[in-house]
Amino acid sequence: xxxxxxxxxxxxxxxxxxxxxxxxxxxxxxxxxxxxxxxxxxxxxxxxxxxxxxxxxxxxxxxxxxxxxxxxxxxxxxxxxxxxxxxxxxxxxxxxxxxxxxxxxxxxxxxxxxxxxxxxxxxxxxxxxxxxxxxxxxxxxxxxxxxxxxxxxxxxxxxxxxxxxxxxxxxxxxxxxxxxxxxxxxxxxxxxxxxxxxxxxxxxxxxxxxxxxxxxxxxxxxxxxxxxxxxxxxxxxxxxxxxxxxxxxxxxxxxxxxxxxxxxxxxxxxxxxxxxxxxxxxxxxx
Amino acid sequence: xxxxxxxxxxxxxxxxxxxxxxxxxxxxxxxxxxxxxxxxxxxxxxxxxxxxxxxxxxxxxxxxxxxxxxxxxxxxxxxxxxxxxxxxxxxxxxxxxxxxxxxxxxxxxxxxxxxxxxxxxxxxxxxxxxxxxxxxxxxxxxxxxxxxxxxxxxxxxxxxxxxxxxxxxxxxxxxxx
Numbered sequence: 001x002x003x004x005x006x007x008x009x010x011x012x013x014x015x016x017x018x019x020x021x022x023x024x025x026x027x028x029x030x031x032x033x034x035x036x037x038x039x040x041x042x043x044x045x046x047x048x049x050x051x052x053x054x055x056x057x058x059x060x061x062x063x064x065x066x067x068x069x070x071x072x073x074x075x076x077x078x079x080x081x082x083x084x085x086x087x088x089x090x091x092x093x094x095x096x097x098x099x100x101x102x103x104x105x106x107x108x109x110x111x112x113x114x115x116x117x118x119x120x121x122x123x124x125x126x127x128x129x130x131x132x133x134x135x136x137x138x139x140x141x142x143x144x145x146x147x148x149x150x151x152x153x154x155x156x157x158x159x160x161x162x163x164x165x166x167x168x169x170x171x172x173x174x175x176x177x178x179x180x181x182x183x184x185x186x187x188x189x190x191x192x193x194x195x196x197x198x199x200x201x202x203x204x205x206x207x208x209x210x211x212x213x214x215x216x217x218x219x220x221x222x223x224x225x226x227x228x229x230x231x232x233x234x235x236x237x238x239x240x241x242x243x244x245x246x247x248x249x250x251x252x253x254x255x256x257x258x259x260x261x262x263x264x265x266x267x268x269x270x271x272x273x274x275x276x277x278x279x280x281x282x283x284x285x286x
Numbered sequence: 287x288x289x290x291x292x293x294x295x296x297x298x299x300x301x302x303x304x305x306x307x308x309x310x311x312x313x314x315x316x317x318x319x320x321x322x323x324x325x326x327x328x329x330x331x332x333x334x335x336x337x338x339x340x341x342x343x344x345x346x347x348x349x350x351x352x353x354x355x356x357x358x359x360x361x362x363x364x365x366x367x368x369x370x371x372x373x374x375x376x377x378x379x380x381x382x383x384x385x386x387x388x389x390x391x392x393x394x395x396x397x398x399x400x401x402x403x404x405x406x407x408x409x410x411x412x413x414x415x416x417x418x419x420x421x422x423x424x425x426x427x428x429x430x431x432x433x434x435x436x437x438x439x440x441x442x443x444x445x446x447x448x449x450x451x452x453x454x455x456x457x458x459x460x461x462x463x
Contacts, residue, residue, distance in 0.1 A: 013368065016336040018362040020343045027350075028357025028419065047352045054306050 001005055006203050047170055068184075110226050112263040115145075115164070122196040122256045127170040129154060131262065134162040143264040144225040151253030152176060152189075152231045153262055155224055164264070170256055177222050181215040183208050189216070189250065191230055191239075196256050199232055201248040208246065210237055216250055221269045293325075299436065300325050305352045308444075316433050319440045321448060322349055323412055326367050327405055328454070330389045332336050335371060342367035362416040366408045391454055405445050406438070413438045 008015065059066075115131040133139050143156040145166045154174065158165040167174055169191060178191040178201055187203035201216055214234045220227025232250030240247050267273075304322035311319070328343050346360030353359070374390060377400045387394030392401040413434050421430035 015334045016339050017364060017368040020339055021361055023345070024346070024357045024361035024364065024418075026357075028355075050302075050305075051352075193371070248388070 052118060107269075109267065109269050111266045111268060113143075113266065114261060114263055115139065116261055117259050118163070120168075120256070120259055122168075123168055125193045125197075126172055127168040127256075129166040129168050129259065129262070130162040131156075131166060131264065132162070134160050134164050136161045138266070139164045139264050140266055142224055142270070143266050144229075145262050145264050146225075146229055147254040147259055147262055150263075151252060152218060152229050153254045153256075153259065154223065156264060164262045166262075168252075169199060169252065175233065176225070177219040178216050179219040179284065180204065180208060180210065181217060182210070186219050186221065187248075198235065199250040199252050200243070200251055201232075201234075202240075204246045206239060206244055206246055206250060210234060210246060210248060212237065216248075223267050223273050224265075226265065227285050262269075296325055296328070297348075301348055301352070304349060309352075313440070314436075316429075317436045317440050318398070318433070319437060319444055320409075320413070321441060321444050323363060323366060323408075324445060324448060326363060326370065327387050327408060329367070329370070329443075331374065331387070335368070338370075339364050339367045358416055358419050361419060364414045365415050366412045369411060370408060373404055373407050389454070392449070401449075402442075402446070406442055409441050409445065410434070410438050413441065 039257060071178045101246070113133065115133040117129055118132045119128075119130040121129075129145070131139065131145075139159055141156055141159055143151045143164075145156060147153050152169065154166040154168040155176075156164050157167045169176065169189065171191065172193055173190060174189075177186060178189045179186050180201075185204050185208040187201050189199050189201050192200050203211065212234055216231045216234065218225040218227060218229045218231060230253040232252040234248050235251045236249040238247045238249065298410055301320045304320065306323065308319050312318070322345065323343055326338075329341070342363040346358075346363030347356060349359045350356040364456050375397075378395055390401065390404060392398045395401045395404060417430050417434050417437070421427070421433075
């Protein structure tokens with residue numbers, strides 16, 4: 001008996017170790033029963049409260065992402081609303097003869113017209129492209145122009161009866177509303193007049209996530225281009241020291257050196273939109 | 287500042303740093319850095335060992351509470367709390383340094399290297415036991431070894447940085463007691 005007590009005294013620490021290890025491994029293995037235990041509820045309560053406090057900071061820092069996610073989801077849900085859909089009355093179909101309806105009942109907004117390039121330049125500061133197609137062949141002023149791979153080339157600025165002149169992206173006045181595919185930030189694509197096939201994307205905040213190789217495409221905010229036409233991929237990222245913006249150099253999708261054929265894209269609803277904006281302006285001005 | 291208050295603050299701060307800073311850094315799936323067990327490394331030389339092991343269990347169990355799966359860290363913490371006095375006896379060079387200083391540090395252990403070995407051995411044991419308990423569920427030996435080695439290296443680096451940044455002032459206690 002005496003020896004037994006001596007043994008316990010001698011090895012008391014080791015016994016405590018074994019006991020505590022035993023507890024730990026018991027908890028570890030009987031993980032599911034712990035979840036029902038009172039102790040676990042208490043622990044979850046405590047850690048939950050601490051987590052709530054720290055989450056306030058985290059929540060604030062991630063508001064931006066949350067907001068974007070909400071806006072996206074809101075857009076998706078709004079689009080599902082019944083008011084967005086209408087069954088077209090057959091009587092109005094006759095009236096709206098000039099709006100193209102296809103058999104699925106969808107209204108056509110954009111129409112592509114192919115055109116042959118008759119003259120092109122890249123060496124000047126203000127480059128134009130001439131197309132062998134004009135008003136007589138359905139080309140209109142302000143049509144967007146893309147190459148065969150849907151890479152943006154320019155905008156029609158002048159039309160004659162059989163020819164059209166396109167202001168190429170390689171023009172100092174060319175300004176295209178563009179969007180980063182990754183983050184959705186919208187900026188302007190311009191040309192600095194130096195290297196053809198190398199465009200600059202400006203007005204992108206430094207907070208935007210950009211990386212080399214990211215895609216830049218049209219924003220769809222203008223009546224000239226549909227949403228999602230490729231403009232270029234990011235080749236070089238420069239921080240503008242004077243402002244809070246990046247200057248992103250793009251490798252243009254369209255190769256301006258060897259354009260043979262292009263598509264002019266007509267917005268069939270342009271007049272409607274323009275008329276609306278004009279009316280709105282008139283109301284404000286009067 | 288009282289010793290008790292100091293230790294409580296240390297306990298809470300180390301847990302918070304572990305949970306809200308280190309656990310959110312995803313270096314690599316093979317590297318999981320830990321520094322919360324500095325609390326055990328910094329425990330005084332003296333004191334009831336069984337009590338120290340209980341405190342270590344509480345520390346590990348608190349962290350487990352945040353991970354919502356108890357057992358892993360408490361087991362590892364208890365083990366290093368048990369082994370700590372042996373490692374100290376092995377490494378301490380000065381005769382009676384345990385009596386002259388309160389807790390292990392580079393100063394009390396007679397140099398930076400012995401302290402590094404002390405921290406390194408306990409870190410390795412802590413990580414080894416922890417990852418072993420994790421690994422037996424998958425039975426992947428290489429995962430266990432590689433993760434232990436890399437995590438120990440990173441944890442040790444962090445511990446040394448903490449030691450350099452927050453030097454604990456320890457008065458030399460004369461043996462007039």
